[in-house]
Amino acid sequence: MHCRPMYKALIRSFITLTCFQSVRLMAATNAWSKVVLFGDSITQRSFDDGSWGASLASQLQRKCDIVCRGFSGYNTRWSKIILPQIIDKQMASDVSVVTIFFGANDAALLEKDPQQHVxxxxxxxxxxxxxxxxxxVGITNDKIIFIAPPPLDELEWEKACILKGSVLNRKNSVTGEYSRACCKVADRNKIDCIGLWTDMQQDKDWKRFFCDGLHFSEDGARFLDDKLSPLVLEKTSHLPFLYPLWDEVDAKNPESTLDNYKAAKEEL
Amino acid sequence: MHCRPMYKALIRSFITLTCFQSVRLMAATNAWSKVVLFGDSITQRSFDDGSWGASLASQLQRKCDIVCRGFSGYNTRWSKIILPQIIDKQMASDVSVVTIFFGANDAALLEKDPQQHVxxxxxxxxxxxxxxxxxxVGITNDKIIFIAPPPLDELEWEKACILKGSVLNRKNSVTGEYSRACCKVADRNKIDCIGLWTDMQQDKDWKRFFCDGLHFSEDGARFLDDKLSPLVLEKTSHLPFLYPLWDEVDAKNPESTLDNYKAAKEEL
Incomplete structure (x- = not known):
């Protein structure tokens, strides 16, 4: 971590605010815009040191909340049941982006892991x-990003399985089929899709992207972040920087600046 | 980042769930419990690489949301005006912890920085x-944590000020007075307080905790995290691990497990 100047983000936000005077100003916490990360363990771990969820939160501070809804081991069959509980209609109106990142568990082999296989x-x-x-619930396809499952380093994952008293229960080639299916659904719906299985394997040293053959190492998390951040930043570029910059607050009468902000919210 | 086994947290959560059968199960996003980080730039940057907000989010995944409400350059005079917009009565019922971390700007010298000084x-x-x-709004003092302002490395902060065309506008000794005042208010209210100004300077190499004399380096962020995490984990220890573990889902009839979860919420 180093001291990053925040000026670029601030200037961009100022331009956004100036260009879109009518943009909805959101002041109460419940009304802050949300980027929801919905997925399995790779999403659940997205706030670990140097990982991709934390990176989004850092880049989007004062603009929206990054809401992590990762459920280790879950597949799409189960995610379909819980999604209405995760994003209800009321919350949906504040959602700017949803990432959907399932498949690593669906692709588990039927004969080795019938619990997770789909x-x-x-x-x-x-x-x-x-x-x-x-x-x-009103979340259009331009607000959705699919993340297809990443490749699997079978050798390392087999070691992890054996440590848990199990056997190798996934294959890289099978996960590849699920990755292609995910991208196909995205294409059909004109949804942005990050094809990790293909993209990562273009790097001849791709196995470094994993810490146990399946879950990301810091390099893997950064690989996803490099693909995902530009998409999320684009989809949230209309959001204002929330509350005035400190040197824009009227120090002699701060209520005039900060209550104006509140008033702007209440009018809407 | 390395692959951390999640078993310890899961076992703890299971015990918590077993011991507190009557605990409120929260399923809809709006009802997930919240830890609100309210403060100035040191809070706003708490999701930067390796920082303390991200660390809390990682440790509390599947239990509650870490909501970052950091406002660079703000002092307590301004924070007092916006707090009711940040945590309204409706949201307050879901708040498990609030950290209050102001003072670095209040302590700015009147003659050098009248804009921020309080x-x-x-x-x-x-x-x-x-x-x-x-x-x-119903948030009792046991749910509040004060973080007193950290010490200031005047030499490095002066360099940062000069780069911005300013002059040294804070003094370490003055910040120390604000730190003591903060701890005094905490004591009077029986609120937990992390006295960074004192604690950090007990380390003879304390200047490494800052990247520009005022904002945290990764070492500084970790220093705070080491003090703060145990307090937050204790104050959130009653919260259940949300949604069943993957191997507890009835694979043949997942609705029975996942709809039960939903039903448990609706009953309450």
């Missing part, structure tokens, strides 16, 4: 159901 | 007002 065809249908639900 | 006596009164407001 057949390929059902995986596709479940992803479509997630999209249909989000649409039904 | 007199010592008013600083104390403002902190008391923040507590009184939180109490008025």
């Amino acid at each position: 057949p390929l065809e059902e995986y596709e249908q479940n992803l479509q159901s997630l999209v249909d639900y989000l649409n039904s | 007199p010592l006596e008013e600083y104390e009164q403002n902190l008391q007002s923040l507590v009184d407001y939180l109490n008025s």
